[in-house]
Amino acid sequence: MKFTKLLLSLALSLFILCNVSAQNKLSKTERVLLDDALNKAGKNKPELAKALKQVPAKELHGMAFLITYMPQTDRETLTAKFLLDNVREAYRARDNFSWCKSLPDSVFFNEVLPYAVLDEHRDNWRQDFYNRFTPLVKNCTDIYGAIDSVNRKIAKLLKTDYNTKRKKVNQSPYESIDQGMATCTGLSILLVDAFRAVGIPSRVAGVPNWTTKNGNHSWVEVLVDGKWYFTEYYPDALNKSWFVADAGKADPARPEYSVYATSFKPTQTYFRLIWDSTQRGVHGYNVTKRYVDIYNQQLLQQKLPGDEMILNVVLFKDESCTPDGNNRIHTKITLIKDGKQTDFGFSPSPTDDMNKFLVFKVKKNSKYTLEFASADKTISTEIQTTSDGEMIQRLYVEKQQVAGK
Numbered sequence: 303m304k305f306t307k308l309l310l311s312l313a314l315s316l317f318i319l320c321n322v323s324a325q326n327k328l329s330k331t332e333r334v335l336l337d338d339a340l341n342k343a344g345k346n347k348p349e350l351a352k353a354l355k356q357v358p359a360k361e362l363h364g365m366a367f368l369i370t371y372m373p374q375t376d377r378e379t380l381t382a383k384f385l386l387d388n389v390r391e392a393y394r395a396r397d398n399f400s401w402c403k404s405l406p407d408s409v410f411f412n413e414v415l416p417y418a419v420l421d422e423h424r425d426n427w428r429q430d431f432y433n434r435f436t437p438l439v440k441n442c443t444d445i446y447g448a449i450d451s452v453n454r455k456i457a458k459l460l461k462t463d464y465n466t467k468r469k470k471v472n473q474s475p476y477e478s479i480d481q482g483m484a485t486c487t488g489l490s491i492l493l494v495d496a497f498r499a500v501g502i503p504s505r506v507a508g509v510p511n512w513t514t515k516n517g518n519h520s521w522v523e524v525l526v527d528g529k530w531y532f533t534e535y536y537p538d539a540l541n542k543s544w545f546v547a548d549a550g551k552a553d554p555a556r557p558e559y560s561v562y563a564t565s566f567k568p569t570q571t572y573f574r575l576i577w578d579s580t581q582r583g584v585h586g587y588n589v590t591k592r593y594v595d596i597y598n599q600q601l602l603q604q605k606l607p608g609d610e611m612i613l614n615v616v617l618f619k620d621e622s623c624t625p626d627g628n629n630r631i632h633t634k635i636t637l638i639k640d641g642k643q644t645d646f647g648f649s650p651s652p653t654d655d656m657n658k659f660l661v662f663k664v665k666k667n668s669k670y671t672l673e674f675a676s677a678d679k680t681i682s683t684e685i686q687t688t689s690d691g692e693m694i695q696r697l698y699v700e701k702q703q704v705a706g707k
Contacts, residue, residue: 328366335370343377352382353389361389367411371567373583376424384426388417391428395501398436401445402501413503413525416566419491420506420584421575423474431475431499434459439500449524452496453537460496464489464536471577487520489535494522507532507563507589510574513634513646514548518576521545523563530563530592541596550597553648554590555632561593562586591654598661611666612692613637613685614659617649617674620700628652631699637662638671638682649674649697659694666690672697 328336336354343350350369357365368385369377392415396402402414418424438455439448457463465483473481473488475495484492490506497504508520521543523530531540538544553559562573565585573586602612617631632651637644647660664670666689673682676699685695 328363332363332366332370336366339370339372339377342374346378346380349380349382350377350385353385356382356386357389361393363407364393364411364415365389367567368415368417373421375583376418380424384417384424387426388428389415391432391499395432395499399439399448399501401448402503405501405503409503409525412566413505414498414501416498419494419564420472420487420573421578421581422472422491423477425474425476427475427495428499431495435496435500445502445524445526448500448502449497449526449533449540450537452500452502453493453533456493456496457535460492462489462492472575486535490520490522493533493535497522497524505564506573507561508573509549509552509559509561510576511558512548513551513553513559519545519548530589532593546593546597546600549593550601551647552590552593553634554588554594555648555651557588560588561590563589594648595658598658601661601663604663606663606691609666610663611687611690613662613664613670613687614692614694615647615649615662615672615697616659616694617697617699619698621698630654633674633676635660635697636673637664638673639665639668644670 340347340350353365354362354369365385368389372380392410395414396405396410402410405414417426417428435452435456438451438459442448442451460479462478462482462484464485466485468481468483468485468488469477471485471487473484473491475492478484478488478492487506487508490508494504494506503525505523506520507523508518510518512518521532521534523532524540525531526540532543533540534543549561552561557571557574562571563586564573565587567585569585569587571586571588572582573584575581575584606612615635617633617635619629619631622629630650630652632649634646635649636646645662647662649660650658664687666687668687669684670687671682671684672695673680674697675681681699683695683697687693
């Protein structure tokens, strides 16, 4: 038995090394990682080997990527047919849509090629979704038009809508379509798969807990010209949605209140699954700062009423704040007026740009209190806003402590 397994492993290695054209050979690093993944596949190794043997030479790198980085449960269960179908249709989209053809391999592999988004059941959706959504984008001249067409028409096309009566949170595409319903996570999975089916790089983003209220939310991000934008199953416009203010108050220093985006390839952290807090198998990025920046930028661009202004706040350890900002303290600051909390947010950290502030919208010529916790006490600073359109308020931890003695 051991001898047979050894022969199979050697045969597979020889195939990878010799049975592809010179320009499509896997690199040494790819071969090492792939061999390790195959050795972890157990009884399912022959299926993965079959997928590698039958995949066309131009699709070999994509197949190797999927097998190398797929979750262990997939490595032990997915069939060669499932993988070959998925890879074939993903490359078909790459060949047929200009926005996908121009993508770097790294983006195509991680944000278009994957057959799954989270830990949902593995449906073989790729060819079906290609056929459903290609008519919506075939006349689009750029990726913006393709995103808009899929986004606006997906609910009507799939006849699937938001409903809390759905059977579970992390529904697969066909579980949602068969019920005609899903909540934000299931709808986001549908939208990501629809985008990927027509070559639009996309992923799920979400927050396990809002800092502003109880609850969580999931949505979708799309990559356009190297920049990530967010959207939802029921779209407004790119980077515009009802949750922007909530996401803009997320806290990158606290994992349970951070915004994450998914990745098929392993990263330094993981995507928090609210239905399974023990799972670490869905890889992700902490993208909280980007959402805070988007919210602050949109707030600054708003046309304010004549009696309102922008208050920029930053908190320092003491008054000797250094030019590189290392003296800044990241913590929650609450805005209070007439004894009632009106807003809150998180002050910039030492690693943030020096021009970044915590932004509040306030009334002109009014008294406010800025409050934050330090050690075992709460520190409050009273301020008077001006009649200008914008002001900066610097807070100091040590100065306030001394003044309170």
